[in-house]
Every structure is written in C-alpha cells, then in structure tokens.
Amino acid sequence: MLIDLQNVVKDYAIGSEVIHALRGINMKIEKNEYMAIMGPSGSGKSTLMNILGCLDTPSSGAYRLNAKNVGSMDDDRLAEIRNREIGFVFQNFNLLPRASALHNVELPLIYNGTPPAERRANAEKALIRVGLQDRMTHRPNELSGGQRQRVAVARALVNNPSIILADEPTGNLDTRTGDEIMELFETLHDQGNTIILVTHEEYIAEHSDRIVRLRDGKVERDEAT
Amino acid sequence: MAAFSRTELSEGLRIALAALKANRMRTLLTTLGIFIGVIVVTVIISVIQGLNHYVSSEFSSLGANTMYVSKFPWIIRSWEEFLKYQGRKDITEKHYRLLVKNATLAEAVAPDLGTNRTVKYRTESLNNVYITGTTEAYLSCANTVPETGRFFSDSDVDLNRAVCVIGWEVKDKLFKGEDPIDRRVKIGGQPFTVVGVMEKRGNMFGQSMDATAYIPYTAFQKMYGSRRSLDIQIKAADPEKTDALVDQVTGIMRQARGLTPGKPDDFAINQQSQIMDVYNQMTRTLWIVLIGIGSISLLVGGIGIMNIMMVSVSERTREIGIRKAIGAKKRVILWQFLMESIVISGLGVTIGILISLGIALLIRAVSPIPVYISTYVLFLGVGFTLTIGLFFGIYPASKAARLDPIVALRYE
Numbered sequence: 001m002l003i004d005l006q007n008v009v010k011d012y013a014i015g016s017e018v019i020h021a022l023r024g025i026n027m028k029i030e031k032n033e034y035m036a037i038m039g040p041s042g043s044g045k046s047t048l049m050n051i052l053g054c055l056d057t058p059s060s061g062a063y064r065l066n067a068k069n070v071g072s073m074d075d076d077r078l079a080e081i082r083n084r085e086i087g088f089v090f091q092n093f094n095l096l097p098r099a100s101a102l103h104n105v106e107l108p109l110i111y112n113g114t115p116p117a118e119r120r121a122n123a124e125k126a127l128i129r130v131g132l133q134d135r136m137t138h139r140p141n142e143l144s145g146g147q148r149q150r151v152a153v154a155r156a157l158v159n160n161p162s163i164i165l166a167d168e169p170t171g172n173l174d175t176r177t178g179d180e181i182m183e184l185f186e187t188l189h190d191q192g193n194t195i196i197l198v199t200h201e202e203y204i205a206e207h208s209d210r211i212v213r214l215r216d217g218k219v220e221r222d223e224a225t
Numbered sequence: 226m227a228a229f230s231r232t233e234l235s236e237g238l239r240i241a242l243a244a245l246k247a248n249r250m251r252t253l254l255t256t257l258g259i260f261i262g263v264i265v266v267t268v269i270i271s272v273i274q275g276l277n278h279y280v281s282s283e284f285s286s287l288g289a290n291t292m293y294v295s296k297f298p299w300i301i302r303s304w305e306e307f308l309k310y311q312g313r314k315d316i317t318e319k320h321y322r323l324l325v326k327n328a329t330l331a332e333a334v335a336p337d338l339g340t341n342r343t344v345k346y347r348t349e350s351l352n353n354v355y356i357t358g359t360t361e362a363y364l365s366c367a368n369t370v371p372e373t374g375r376f377f378s379d380s381d382v383d384l385n386r387a388v389c390v391i392g393w394e395v396k397d398k399l400f401k402g403e404d405p406i407d408r409r410v411k412i413g414g415q416p417f418t419v420v421g422v423m424e425k426r427g428n429m430f431g432q433s434m435d436a437t438a439y440i441p442y443t444a445f446q447k448m449y450g451s452r453r454s455l456d457i458q459i460k461a462a463d464p465e466k467t468d469a470l471v472d473q474v475t476g477i478m479r480q481a482r483g484l485t486p487g488k489p490d491d492f493a494i495n496q497q498s499q500i501m502d503v504y505n506q507m508t509r510t511l512w513i514v515l516i517g518i519g520s521i522s523l524l525v526g527g528i529g530i531m532n533i534m535m536v537s538v539s540e541r542t543r544e545i546g547i548r549k550a551i552g553a554k555k556r557v558i559l560w561q562f563l564m565e566s567i568v569i570s571g572l573g574v575t576i577g578i579l580i581s582l583g584i585a586l587l588i589r590a591v592s593p594i595p596v597y598i599s600t601y602v603l604f605l606g607v608g609f610t611l612t613i614g615l616f617f618g619i620y621p622a623s624k625a626a627r628l629d630p631i632v633a634l635r636y637e
Contacts, residue, residue: 055550055631076554083552094547094634098243111552113230155551 001064002162002194003029003052008061010047010217021047023217024061029196031162034189036197036205039214046167048214049198053088053165054081066162083112087156091168093148095140101127101151102136108159126154130184146177153184157193164188167198182207233557241565244537245572255533256573258526259613263577264584266519267602271585273508275596280504283429284497290464291366291497293337294324294457294474298493300503313491315454318446320481324457327477330470332462335362336442336455342413344391344438346399354395355437356412358445359458366458374406374421381420382441389417392437393425412438415448471496523609526573527617534566534621545625546633559626566618571610578606 010022022044029035039045050056051063054070057078063070065085073081087108088094095104105123114122127136130150140148149169156164166185170178186207189195197208205211206225213221229237245252293299297310318336325334338358344351357363360382364370377388389412396405405419417440426434442455459474461467471494478492538545545558581598588596 050631053550055634076556079549079552079554082550088550090634094543094550096544096547098247107548108551110232110236111548111554111557113232116232 001028002031002033002066003027004062004064005051006062006064008048008051008058008063010044010051010056011059020217022051022058025217025219027212027219027222029163029194032189032192032194033210034185034195034197034208035210035212036199036208037212037214038200038202038205039220040200042216043214044217045198045214047217049165049167049196052163052196053086054078080112083108084159085162087153087159087161087164089149089152089156089164089166089169091171093140093145093152093172095148095151095155097140100137100139101132101143101154104140104151105155105158108155112159122158123154126158127151129157130154144177145173146180149173149177149181150184153181153188157188162194164193164195165198166195168200169197170199170201170204178204229556229560233560237557237560237564238568240561241568244541244565245568248537251533252569252572255529255569256526256576258522258529259570259573259609260526260577260580262519262521262523262526263574263606263609264581265522266516267578267581267598267606268584269512269515269519270602270605271581271596271598272588272594273512274599275585275588275594276508279594281501284501289497290461290467291368292459292461292467292471292474293495294320294459294478295493295495296454299495299500310493314482315452316457316492317455318451320478321455321457323477323481324459324474328459328470328473330462330466330473331459333362333365333458333460335359335366335458337363337458338442338445338449338453338455340449344395344399345411346405346408349399349401351395351398351436353436354392354412356445357437357439358442359439360442363439363458366460369426370424371421372424374419376421376439377441382443385441385443385447387415387417387444388420388441390421390423390439391419392423392433392435394433394435395438396422410438412440413448417444467496523613527570527613530566530569530613531617531621533569534562534618535624537565538562538621538625541625542628542633542636545628546630546636549628549630550634555626558628559622562622562625563615563618566622567610567614570614570617574606574610574613578603 005025005027008022008025009020012019012021025048037045037048047056051058054065055078057063057073058071061071065081068081070078070081096107099107102120102123105126106119109119109122124136127133130153132147132150132154135143135147140151143151164185169185170181173181182204185195185197195208197205199205208225210222210224212219294316296313296316301307301310321334321336324331328334336359340356341353342356344354361376361379364376371390372393374390376390377386381388389410391405391410399405399410400408405422408419409416410419411417423435423437423439428434459470461470474494475490479490482491484491548558578598585596585598588594
C-alpha cells in the first residue's frame with residue numbers, strides 16, 4: 001500500500017477559535033491509482049492535500065507513506081520526503097521566474113545533491129517527456145500557460161516520485177490547453193505513476209479512476225468512476 | 226547541523242548573485258554604508274601608519290642614542306611651566322667641560338649653539354641660514370660627515386679660528402658650481418673661511434637641514450656673546466646603555482649645579498623618545514575617535530544590509546515557498562540568504578578597499594607622508610565582510626528559513 005490515512009484530524013487555532021478542518025479521514029491509496037479529491041470550498045480538500053503532500057502534519061491520526069510514519073517527522077525530514085516522494089503541480093505553476101525551464105526542472109535534483117551532469121541529463125529527459133525539448137532554455141515568461149504547466153509537470157516527474165500531487169492543474173488554463181495537460185496526466189498514469197488530483201471541476205475529476213468527495217472535513221463518498 | 230553538500234553551497238551562491246544582479250541599483254546603494262565605513266577605517270589606519278613611518282624616519286636624523294642637555298625641555302605644556310624654565314640658571318661652558326671629562330659612557334659630547342643669519346659670498350647672499358656653533362664631536366652626535374673638505378678640528382675651536390663648514394644648500398645657492406673650499410664667506414657680517422661642505426641631509430619636519438653653516442662654538446660665542454645658555458649633545462657609546470648615560474649625566478649636572486638630594490633637576494635631558502611619546506599619545510586619541518566614526522558607519526551600513534535583506538525575504542516569500550515545497554531544507558534557505566548578505570557586504574568592502582587604495586596613492590602623491598595599504602588591511606576587509614554579512618544577515622535569513630511553506634506558497 002502506498003498511502004494509508006487512519007483517522008486523520010487537523011485542527012487550526014485562529015485566534016481563540018478552533019477550526020476543525022479534517023474530522024477523521026480514513027483512506028488507502030494503492031500504487032498507480034489515478035484519483036481525484038473533490039469538494040466545495042471549506043470542505044478540507046486543501047488541508048488534505050497539504051497533509052498528503054507532507055507540507056503539513058496531522059493534529060492526530062496516522063499518515064503512512066510507503067510504510068513510513070510521516071506524521072511524526074520534523075521539518076527537514078519532511079522536506080526530504082517531499083523531495084523524493086512527491087511531485088507537486090500547482091494551479092499557478094509556481095515556477096522560479098528568473099530561472100530557465102531546465103533550471104526549474106533541475107531544482108529538486110539540486111536539493112538532493114544529484115551530481116551536475118546527471119542532474120542535467122535527468123532534467124532534459126523529463127522535459128522531453130512533457131514535449132518541451134525545444135523550450136529548455138526559455139524562461140517562464142517566454143512560455144505559454146500550457147508550456148509553463150508542462151515545465152511544472154516535468155519538475156514534478158524528475159525525481160521519480162511516489163505520487164504526483166496536482167492542485168487544480170488546469171485552473172489557470174483555457175479548456176483546450178487544460179485538456180492537453182489532462183492527456184499528459186493520462187499518459188503518465190499509463191506509464192505507472194500514481195496521480196492525485198485536487199479539483200472542483202467534475203469533468204476534470206472524471207479523467208480519474210476514483211473520486212473522493214469531501215464535505216465538512218469528512219469523506220462523503222469514495223467511489224470508482 | 227549537517228554539512229552542506231557542494232551542490233547546495235554553489236546553488237546558494239548562484240541564487241545570491243542572480244538576485245543581486247536583478248537589483249543592481251539597490252545592491253549598490255546598500256553597499257554604500259559599508260564602503261564608506263571601510264574607506265574611513267582603512268584610510269585612517271593607512272594614514273596613521275604612514276605618519277608613524279614619516280615621523281620616526283624624520284626623527285632618526287635626531288639620533289635615537291643622542292640626548293640633549295638644555296635649560297628648556299622640548300615639551301612645555303603651559304606658560305607657567307615656560308616661566309619656571311625661563312628662571313633656571315643657564316647651562317654654560319663649565320658644564321660642557323665637566324661632561325666631556327666625566328661622562329664616561331658617552332661616545333661624544335658636543336656643545337650646540339644656534340641662530341639664523343644671512344650668509345654672503347661676493348654678490349650672492351642667502352637669508353635665514355641656521356648657524357651652529359659646535360665642535361668636531363657634533364659629527365658623531367648628528368651622525369653626519371663632510372662631503373668635501375674637512376670639519377673644523379679641536380685646535381680650530383681652541384684657537385677660536387674663523388673657519389666654517391657650510392651645508393649643501395648654501396654651497397649650491399652661493400657658489401653655483403665653484404669650489405667653495407678656502408673661499409671667504411660672510412656670516413652675519415663676519416668673515417669666515419670655508420674648510421668643508423656637509424653631505425646632503427634632507428629635511429626635518431619641513432625644515433631644510435642643508436641651509437646651514439657650522440662654526441667653532443668659541444667663534445660663535447665671540448660673535449654673539451658667551452652669555453647665552455648652551456645646549457649639549459651627548460651620544461651614548463653603547464645604545465643599550467642610553468639610560469645609564471642619562472643617569473650619569475644627571476648626576477654630573479646635579480653635582481655641578483649644587484643640587485642637594487630631594488631638590489628637583491633644574492635642567493632638562495631631552496631625547497627623541499620623549500617627542501615620540503607625545504606623538505604617540507596624540508595619535509592614540511586620533512585612533513580612538515576615528516575608529517569610532519568608522520565603526521558607526523559600518524554599523525549603519527550593516528543595518529542597511531539587514532533592512533534590504535528583510536525586503537528581499539518578503540519579496541521572495543513565494544520563491545521560498547516553492548523551494549521548500551520541492552525539498553529545500555531550512556539550512557539551504559538560510560545559506561541562500563546569508564550568502565546574499567555576505568556578497569553585498571563583500572562588494573561594499575571590496576569597493577571600499579579599492580577607493581581607499583586610490584586615496585592612499587593620492588595622499589602619497591601630494592604629501593610627504595608615505596601612505597600605503599598593508600596586507601593586513603586586506604585581511605581586515607575579509608574579516609569585516611564575514612562579520613557584517615553574518616551578523617546582519619542572520620536574522621533575515623533565519624526568518625526566511627523558518628517560513629511555513631503553505632503560508633509562503635499562498636503569498637501574493
């Protein structure tokens with residue numbers, strides 16, 4: 001089993017008020033699943049995504065990723081897990097504006113100490129996989145939205161992570177470009193990657209094999225499409 | 226903290242340089258405080274060192290092992306002191322003879338009388354020539370020799386002969402290439418025969434040591450009166466025993482002046498080291514004041530760096546979020562921003578040292594002070610860079626390192 005969430009609770013204190021963002025989530029995700037997390041705003045889907053992405057830890061309950069208990073790790077160990085196990089794709093791309101596409105993709109490899117030659121080769125390979133072989137030296141502002149998101153996908157892929165975690169990956173793209181990105185995810189899934197999509201658009205979620213719907217911090221429905 | 230990998234270090238430096246390059250003007254302005262501070266400090270250090278060098282080399286012509294017995298000390302601090310010294314009995318030929326006879330630790334004892342007079346040769350004349358009345362022992366006290374001819378002998382002195390030795394500049398200005406030996410010059414109206422020319426001695430504190438003439442002190446006394454107080458130059462035979470010589474001379478003088486034990490000396494024994502002491506005291510104060518000014522401007526510069534680093538951290542919050550999300554650890558972010566502040570202060574220190582070098586060269590070109598920037602100033606520069614960069618960079622950098630990636634990613 002790749003991911004095992006057991007009774008995951010997340011509370012936030014905002015001033016004197018406590019917000020119960022997640023009220024006991026149980027979920028198992030297998031390798032090579034293609035899953036979507038849906039829910040209205042305030043349902044806890046962002047919080048769940050942060051926890052799945054190891055950007056945050058549960059207040060209580062257990063999160064096992066590849067049999068490792070992620071919930072009890074310190075910041076630096078979490079950074080390492082994010083680097084090795086998780087590839088993020090964000091709605092607004094989150095590329096470094098002053099760095100070339102190639103350098104953006106190299107970044108995760110820099111943080112795990114991959115030697116320069118290997119780093120460059122891997123980053124080039126990842127960019128080729130997303131179809132950007134002739135845009136490697138371009139900066140984000142020289143690329144279209146779809147191309148930027150492809151760079152972000154290449155960056156997510158470059159470390160061969162356990163999960164690709166995509167948060168509204170088509171939210172800033174027009175429909176046609178969005179479809180292209182979804183096709184790319186499809187291909188990656190076919191190649192054996194595990195993909196978790198966070199979205200509020202039904203037609204995007206339908207690309208996946210399984211939809212988990214959240215409401216008020218709990219799993220409302222969990223079904224295959 | 227675990228060791229940095231080389232990739233992490235070089236990436237930190239690369240990011241820092243890129244960030245600074247993207248904000249060229251801001252970077253330059255931020256370095257302003259630092260480089261002004263560095264200029265103040267390095268120029269001061271260099272000028273004081275140069276001045277020390279200059280002063281001690283000027284004094285070396287006074288001779289470290291030579292002392293001067295006189296009525297007045299060289300350093301007089303007030304008018305009252307001056308009046309007190311004024312009331313002392315003169316130093317006379319009697320004291321000179323006693324010192325010649327009894328100062329066994331001395332290599333040479335020479336009387337020294339001085340005044341300014343006009344020297345004439347035929348139609349040429351030179352004003353304000355310093356006339357010294359002395360004996361041949363002057364040569365070893367002042368550590369100099371005649372260039373041509375001879376110095377007057379003790380028998381010239383004893384017989385009160387009207388002979389003189391002229392300084393290099395006097396020869397140059399009055400004789401214009403003619404051989405001055407055996408020519409007659411007029412010193413203050415009195416005729417003297419030139420027997421020698423002194424070697425060139427240069428300047429001491431802007432005063433030419435070559436616009437001079439030397440005559441037997443007996444002749445001096447005859448011309449200008451024997452009732453003026455004498456200075457007596459005494460050179461130690463052994464430099465190591467200079468202090469013992471001071472004691473011996475003090476004993477001889479006290480006995481000659483009939484001072485009972487407990488009474489203070491009524492004469493002065495002047496040494497080069499006393500002036501050096503006063504000079505050192507003065508420069509010490511200067512040091513403290515100017516190092517203070519330098520430190521304050523470095524502090525202000527450092528605060529400027531801290532400020533701009535805070536700006537840089539908040540401008541790049543999102544970037545920090547991205548880096549953390551894809552696996553940058555705290556220390557990597559810390560290093561990235563520390564590197565940036567170190568590079569800024571390094572730039573400031575470098576510009577500062579370069580401008581200081583320019584100033585040093587300029588001072589050297591227009592003044593007699595041999596200002597130079599020594600290598601330890603450069604080491605000091607590296608030290609400053611690291612200290613300022615680390616000290617003022619650590620707070621903004623650790624603020625960046627502690628950012629929560631979720632909050633940072635949401636930052637607009």
